[in-house]
Amino acid sequence: DAGVTQSPTHLIKTRGQHVTLRCSPISGHKSVSWYQQVLGQGPQFIFQYYEKEERGRGNFPDRFSARQFPNYSSELNVNALLLGDSALYLCASRLDLNTEAFFGQGTRLTVV
Amino acid sequence: GQQVMQIPQYQHVQEGEDFTTYCNSSTTLSNIQWYKQRPGGHPVFLIQLVKSGEVKKQKRLTFQFGEAKKNSSLHITATQTTDVGTYFCAGLGSNDYKLSFGAGTTVTVRA
Numbered sequence: 001d002a003g004v005t006q007s008p009t010h011l012i013k014t015r016g017q018h019v020t021l022r023c024s025p026i027s028g029h030k031s032v033s034w035y036q037q038v039l040g041q042g043p044q045f046i047f048q049y050y051e052k053e054e055r056g057r058g059n060f061p062d063r064f065s066a067r068q069f070p071n072y073s074s075e076l077n078v079n080a081l082l083l084g085d086s087a088l089y090l091c092a093s094r095l096d097l098n099t100e101a102f103f104g105q106g107t108r109l110t111v112v
Numbered sequence: 113g114q115q116v117m118q119i120p121q122y123q124h125v126q127e128g129e130d131f132t133t134y135c136n137s138s139t140t141l142s143n144i145q146w147y148k149q150r151p152g153g154h155p156v157f158l159i160q161l162v163k164s165g166e167v168k169k170q171k172r173l174t175f176q177f178g179e180a181k182k183n184s185s186l187h188i189t190a191t192q193t194t195d196v197g198t199y200f201c202a203g204l205g206s207n208d209y210k211l212s213f214g215a216g217t218t219v220t221v222r223a
Contacts, residue, residue, distance in 0.1 A: 056208050
């Protein structure tokens, strides 16, 4: 069974640019969540999707957006990148909203 | 909004000793989950507690969910070098099903 896959694994962008991060959940899982993890801190909740509908948004600016596709894969978009957006972006796949999360390896984003 | 706090932030343990990490939520939780993240890795699920007062054991790890479903603890006995990593608690909100993570307890072990 394939686990949660994220792409790309590493990315370097310049301030002001746009980035799209992708996630494929475990087959059969209906929920995808996105987290931002800065070095030395816990994952911070960005978005949660369930059955292709947004079911929660964390305390992040409107520069952050996401969507879930009919095949349950998901994209996280970040516009007008700032240096402070540099972090590990984690995608979490859950069978249902009250079950455990399986994380992908993450995308390491560096903004210069 | 829901906040999950975790202490201590760092735990330096002599191999063979025991330690406990604590987790507190500002709101009542649907369940509490624990994850472990090794350096350079991603969080890996350890266990989920659902019932008030629930206690679960995994070998040398003991997890407890408080009676009010707002706090939890992880106790590790006879710490080994394989226990190195950061342990996160994550609270599942009762209404929004948002999984909120604590800041983690980073464990280092002295041989």
